[in-house]
Amino acid sequence: MSSVALLAGSLANKATNKTKKSQPEVGFFYTILSTRYAYPKGKTMKKNLKYKRILLKLSGESLSAPQGFGIDPFRAESVAEHIKEIYNLGVEIALVIGAGNIWRGRGGLERGMDRATADYMGMLATVLNALALMDAMERTGIVTRVQSAIEMRDVAEPYIRRRAIRHLEKGRVVIFSGGTGNPYFSTDTAAALRAMEIGAEVVIKATKVDGVYDSDPMINPNAVKFDKLTYIETLNKRLEVMDSTAISLCMDNHLPILVLNLWEKGVLSQALHGEAVGTLVYD
Numbered sequence: 132m133s134s135v136a137l138l139a140g141s142l143a144n145k146a147t148n149k150t151k152k153s154q155p156e157v158g159f160f161y162t163i164l165s166t167r168y169a170y171p172k173g174k175t176m177k178k179n180l181k182y183k184r185i186l187l188k189l190s191g192e193s194l195s196a197p198q199g200f201g202i203d204p205f206r207a208e209s210v211a212e213h214i215k216e217i218y219n220l221g222v223e224i225a226l227v228i229g230a231g232n233i234w235r236g237r238g239g240l241e242r243g244m245d246r247a248t249a250d251y252m253g254m255l256a257t258v259l260n261a262l263a264l265m266d267a268m269e270r271t272g273i274v275t276r277v278q279s280a281i282e283m284r285d286v287a288e289p290y291i292r293r294r295a296i297r298h299l300e301k302g303r304v305v306i307f308s309g310g311t312g313n314p315y316f317s318t319d320t321a322a323a324l325r326a327m328e329i330g331a332e333v334v335i336k337a338t339k340v341d342g343v344y345d346s347d348p349m350i351n352p353n354a355v356k357f358d359k360l361t362y363i364e365t366l367n368k369r370l371e372v373m374d375s376t377a378i379s380l381c382m383d384n385h386l387p388i389l390v391l392n393l394w395e396k397g398v399l400s401q402a403l404h405g406e407a408v409g410t411l412v413y414d
Contacts, residue, residue, distance in 0.1 A: 181405035184223040184299060186326035187214070188319065188336045188373075191260055193393060195232035202232065202260065207267035210393070214304070215271050217399045223299040225329055226306045227322040228264060230256030250314035254281055257318060261308035262286060274303045280312030280321070292328050299329065319377035327384050334386060335402065336373060337393035342410035343370050360412045372412055381412075388412040 193210055196203040218224060233256035236249035258279055265275045276298050279287040287308060288294065298305045310321045319336075326334045344354040345368070357370075362382035365372050372378065372390055381388055391398050391409030401408050 180220060180222060180403050182222065182332045182403050184225075184329070184331050185217075185403070186225045186227065186322055186329070186331040186334050188322040188334060189226060189228045189264075189393070190338065191229040191232035191256070192339075193337070194228075194260055194263060200232050202263045204263070204267065207263050208271070210264060211267040211271045211273065213393060213399060214268060215273055216397070217403055218273050218304065220400065220403060221302075222403055223302075224304045225295070225299065225325065225331060226261075226264070226304065227318055227325060228257055228260045228306065228308070229318040230254075230260060233259060247314040250310075250316075251281075253318075254308075254310040254312070257310060258283065258287060258308040261306040265306055268304060275306065276303050277306045277308055280307070280309035295325075296329055305329075317374050317377065319373035320380065323373070323377040323380040323386065326386060327380070331386070334381065334388045335399070336388060336390045337399075338390060339392065339394060341392040341395060341398075341408075343372055343390050343412075345370070357410050358407065360410060361414065362412060365412055372410075378412070382414075385414055 189210065192199070194202050194207050196206070214224065214226075230253045234253050236244075236246070236253050239249040239252070240246060258277075258281070261277045261279075265277050268275045276295075277287040278290045278295055280290045282289045290307065290309070290312070295305050295307070307321065307325045310316060310318055311324055322334055322336075325331075340348055341356070343357045343360060343365075344351075345357070346354045348354040348356075360370070360372075362378055364370075365378055366375060372388060373381075378388070380386075389402055389409055389411050391402060393399075398408050
């Protein structure tokens with residue numbers, strides 16, 4: 132073989148080796164990505180569930196300290212434990228949380244505050260609650276993402292419908308914060324809106340009472356509980372299930388609302404299995 136041919140072969144080998152070194156190890160990166168975004172290990176969907184994808188609406192008070200305001204880490208952990216009961220069933224869970232433990236716009240309005248300003252303050256307060264709940268849930272082993280309708284990329288993902296659905300399909304819990312991103316809409320309306328956007332099968336409003344009554348059961352011991360209600364009955368009787376905008380939205384899109392007691396052990400699991408608990412609002 133001539134010296135020219137040997138030199139050409141040597142240069143070709145060096146070029147090949149350099150190209151190989153510069154190429155990323157696809158298998159290595161694939162392993163990292165598949166581990167990072169894999170469905171949580173051991174989490175599979177149970178077949179006997181009535182609802183496979185839900186939106187859980189929580190009040191801000193569910194995180195409040197004993198004095199009725201602020202964020203209590205122990206209460207957040209307790210809420211996380213209740214959610215974990217159904218998370219382990221394999222159901223896809225989205226959450227919307229209020230802000231009544233931090234800010235109530237009504238008080239500002241009574242003092243002459245601008246309504247839009249008061250509402251934006253409430254939206255920001257829901258982000259605080261969402262982050263506190265996310266932290267408590269992840270410490271119990273629940274993979275969680277927070278999305279905000281008001282963009283703040285350093286602390287939460289922006290709300291993107293398809294990304295939220297993908298998180299749910301991957302077995303992650305998604306907390307929607309920031310309300311709808313617009314003033315004049317409550318977190319109840321945000322819950323109804325997000326539920327329809329992600330294709331949830333039911334909105335579960337978790338409260339401190341075991342359903343809907345004709346009057347406040349905390350005040351009136353003779354209050355009558357409703358097991359089932361239609362949307363129209365709820366609106367006509369002005370029952371405090373959700374605000375009228377949220378109920379009308381659910382009615383127009385045939386989305387059932389289930390009201391139950393968050394703190395009653397096992398009640399969320401019973402609801403998902405189709406047992407008669409709380410109050411069901413439907414067509």
